[in-house]
Amino acid sequence: MSSGQNQDLILFKDNSLVSEQILNSKASLLSLITHVQGTSPAWLTNSLIENALCGTAALVNNDLTKKVDNRAEVILISFLHSKDHYIKNCRKNGLDLATNPSFTFVDCFTKLFTETIKTPEKASSEVANLFGNIISTISKIENSRKVVFVEAPEILLQATSVSSDELLALLLKVNRLSRQLFVISSRDYNTVFNLDSSVSQDPVFKCTDFLVKLHHRSQYNISLQPLSTGRANDITGSLAVSTGAIPVDSLIPNLYVNEKEYIFNITKDSNVRLFLR
């Protein structure tokens, strides 16, 4: 496999990742990045942040070389990592997120259960306040070219009393304020996702309901999973770019998702190698 030629990752048929047509449009797109244990999408998130901020994607696409300063505003809302995590990891992409004026980080991780949500058993109003703050942060940014990432919002479903419909309504508001929203979520079978679950208080039921309903809103999805044939030394997993329930061209004419399945390998020095499947 190592002798094969690397492929460039593209999401749309205009050979782009975060397409210029999306940033210029008036539509609000939703895309899901779902993963299972062992195939973390951190490298993909970093590359998408890089592409949104300056137009390049050094690790995954060799054709996108033209650097554009302040291409779009990136707002990253994370329930799983702190800002330092992203500052450190994006250095490899040639980004200094600590000083980048177009990058806004909303930390929903560090003090989530100590200050933000003190009563997880009755969390509806606290979660609504949390999203109220997020929405006002996004609204204050004047540039309309906004790309928003929400990482691991399913933690709220698993750890608090908030319902999937409440969280979906809040995410809808965030989505409408942005040109492109990426929701990054895990979808591990049985621990997060199971279509046969039926007890409404069960976190698996809430997460399944949340993910299926999000899939019915999305324009395109990226899913990562390990190889179904088992572990391999030179392959980390596979990545599939698929169309969602709402076609992109119904919102932005002549923009089509490039449906492809790749296999990827993360090397020891954190480089990414992609091959078409």
Next chain:
Amino acid sequence: MSSNASVLLNRLLALKEPTPFLLVLDSLLQSAHYLLSEFAHHNNSKIIFLSYETTNIPSYASEWLDCSTVSTAEISDFVKKNSPPTTGTLVIIDSLNYVTNTEITQFLTSIIQPSVTILGVYHTNVPQEQSKILNYPSSLTLLSYIASSIFEVEYFPHHKIDLETLENKISRLEIPVNLGLNGSTFKLTLSNRRKSGRTLIYQYEINSTTHTYEIHKSVKDDANPEDEELLKDLTTFNLSTSNKQKLAREQVELPYMQAQESLGSSGGAIVYEFEKDDDYDEEDPYEDPF
């Protein structure tokens, strides 16, 4: 038969049939997006869009309400205020999965009016909550019972694929690529309930790009071709049967046919023939075997 089917579909899409509630069932494999566009394409009437999950307002919506944060009473008032009593109005609900199981009937009856046709979308892959009330029917059962017509959109496979493998992948949320999922060509199963109580069921292949509808013909399974085909060119012996031999085989009278003929004269009654060891007492009423 086929012309009836296409006339019925066209009349339903143009809201010319008296149907107060149309239910659209979709799945992760094929969304209802293109079917809703077909309704919009055929209609000049006012379209009220009640949205729980649509991010971008569709161009065909005359009125729009974000229902994710408002009460049922406010939704009902909005529909009443915006639907003229004389002309027909189409109310699209996207989607009914957001209304709780116990409130769903009340929700629909609060919107239904003589001049309004409701088009409700229901996602069948969304897990169904177990009702707190014992034996209370699921939302899907209730909606299917109330609906005057059910449009079930299904994925139309362009290549020969194993649907079981596909369902298995979907159950783990692994969406396969390049199979034409959520495509503009899809299969539609329409169940239309007539006033007489009769249900008409038709299947179509819908191409929403060209707005053409064809009757779906189920593809015959080629896995079991006729035995004759299998025997052909297998050996140097002649294992096949000629037409003359087939005819002769069909004309052979089998023994049970003859047995039926002699009994057939009694017209379907059970005939009991006594044998020599039978002990039958005519005076005992309980001994009558029949």
